[in-house]
Amino acid sequence: MWHDEVMSPTVRRPQRRNQVLSRDQIVEVAVDILDTGGESALTLRAVTERLATGSGAIYYRVGTRDELLDAATEAVITAVLMSHVGGKSDTPSDAITGVALALFDAIADHRWLATRLTIQIVRHPLGQVTVSIFEAIGRHIQALGVPQTSWFDATSTVVHYILGAVSQHARVGGGATEGGPDRQEFLDVTAAAWRELPPERYPFMHSIVDQMRTHQDRQQFRAGITIILTGLPRTR
C-alpha cells in the first residue's frame, strides 16, 4: 500500500507539478471549469488549485482573468472551425449551414460561450476569433456566386445572424437533450406568459404563441440561414 511512495520516490511527486506550466494547460483547465460550473466558477483561485500553482503563474503565462476567458473562447472556436475544413463535396449552401450548425452546437456544449463570444467581439471586433469565423463562412460565399463587391457585406450578414441566433438558443436548448421535458415545460410557461400580455399592445406575440410553443431551435436556426442565403445577390 504505502510501498509505492517509498520505493519509487523519483517517479511520484505527490504534491506539486514537476513539469513547466504551459499556456495550453492553463487554458484547457479554464475551459473545463467553465463547462462544469459556468463563468462564475472560473476564479483565479479555482484555476491555481487545479494546477497546484500560484496566482502569479497564471499572470505570467496568460495575463488577467479576462484574457484567460478570451483565450478559452478562442481555443474552443478555433477547435470547432478546425474540425470543419473537410467535407468538400457539399454544395456551398450545405457547407455554410454546416459551419453554422457546428457553432450552434458548440454554444450548446459550452453555455458560457455565447456571452463571451459577444464580449470578445465587442472588444476585438475584427480580431482572431472574428477572422476565423469570417474565413470559414466567406470561402463558401464566393462559391455561391455572390458578386465580389458584395462579399464582405454578405459574409457579415451570415456571421452576424449566427452570432445573434446562437445567443438566444444558448439556454433554451440546454445541451444535447434537444427535446427534454425541461425545455417543453419552459416553452409552455413562456406561452402562458405571452397569452397574459395585453392583446391590443402585443397582437403579434399572440399570433405566434403557438408557433413558439412547438418550434424546434435547430430547425428554426437553419430556416434563418436559408432565408439569408436566398436573399443574397447572385450573378446568375
Next chain:
Amino acid sequence: MWHDEVMSPTVRRPQRRNQVLSRDQIVEVAVDILDTGGESALTLRAVTERLATGSGAIYYRVGTRDELLDAATEAVITAVLMSHVGGKSDTPSDAITGVALALFDAIADHRWLATRLTIQIVRHPLGQVTVSIFEAIGRHIQALGVPQTSWFDATSTVVHYILGAVSQHARVGGGATEGGPDRQEFLDVTAAAWRELPPERYPFMHSIVDQMRTHQDRQQFRAGITIILTGLPRTR
C-alpha cells in the same frame, strides 16, 4: 451666508434625501453611470454614493447588481422602441429598417448595452426585452406579405441578425462620430494585420481587406437587413 440654514431649517435637508427612493430613480442613475464609465464603473458603492443612500436600499428596491443591470437594459430598450411606434406611413420594409437602426444607434449611445443585451437574452431568452423587440419587428413582417406559418421564423431571423450585428459594431463606430479619425485608424491597423495573415490559410480575408477598410458600419448593417427581407418567403 449662514442665515439660510438657520432661518428655514425645514426647507433644506442638507445631507440626505428627504424623499422616498424610487426604483426608477435608481435605474436612471445606473444608466447614467454605465454611459459614463462602462459596466465596470457600475459598483453598488458608486450607486449608493450618487443617491446618498445605503446599499440595502438598492437591494430593497431592485435586487442584486445583476438585476440592476437587467433593469437598466430593459429601460433603455423599452424607451428606444417606444419612440418608434409612430410613423405609420412607411412601407413595412422601411419600418423594420427603422426599428433596426434605432436599436443600432442605441448601442452606439450605450456601449455597455451590446454585452448586456446578450446576457439578458441568454438568461431570459423569451422575456420582456425579447418580447418588445419581437413585437416591434413582427408587426411589420405580417404587413410584408410573409405567410402566417413563417411569421415566427422570419421575425426570429431579423431579430437575431440585429442582435449579432449590433454587437460587432458596438466598438468600431464609437458613438456618434461615425467617420472619426480613430475609426479610420483602427480600420487601417486591422487591414494591415489581415494582410499579414498567411494567404494560403486565409485567402478570403485577403480578398475582402479593401472592402473592410472602406466599409461604412451603418450602410453594411442596412445591407444585411435588405438581404434578409429579400430572402423572406412571400405569398405573392
Next chain:
DNA sequence: ACCTGAACACCGTTCAAGT
C-alpha cells in the same frame, strides 16, 4: 414599510522573494 451602514466572505491583481 423603508432605509442605514458596518461586517463578512470573496475576489483579481501585484510584487518581493525564491529557485
Next chain:
DNA sequence: ACCTGAACACCGTTCAAGT
C-alpha cells in the same frame, strides 16, 4: 526564466438595527 503565495484594495451581499 519561471514560479510562489502573502498582502492589498475592492467588491457584492447580508442583516441587525433604526425610523
